[in-house]
Amino acid sequence: MGVESVQALAGVVEHKRAAKGVLITTSWFGRASHDFARQHGRLQLIEGPELKYLIKEHLGKDVIPGPVPPKRRPSR
Numbered sequence: 001m002g003v004e005s006v007q008a009l010a011g012v013v014e015h016k017r018a019a020k021g022v023l024i025t026t027s028w029f030g031r032a033s034h035d036f037a038r039q040h041g042r043l044q045l046i047e048g049p050e051l052k053y054l055i056k057e058h059l060g061k062d063v064i065p066g067p068v069p070p071k072r073r074p075s076r
Helices: 003-016 031-040 048-059
Strands: 021-024 043-046
Touching (some): 003 021, 003 043, 031 043, 043 048
Parallel strands (some): 021 043
């Protein structure tokens, strides 16, 4: 999912003076999205594998996650 979605959520969080914003995808977020969310501080990103875990943990359902994410280069 692109950083634009994360930035849009940040705008809503600021506008509504919300304590936290959560964005969920069945696949994964790119590095720019993770970096932006970390810098913002009040955003939580949930990707496919974590979503799968949460569904299993709280609903007792075993689901098939989205595609395997690309290999990420280590951050500098």
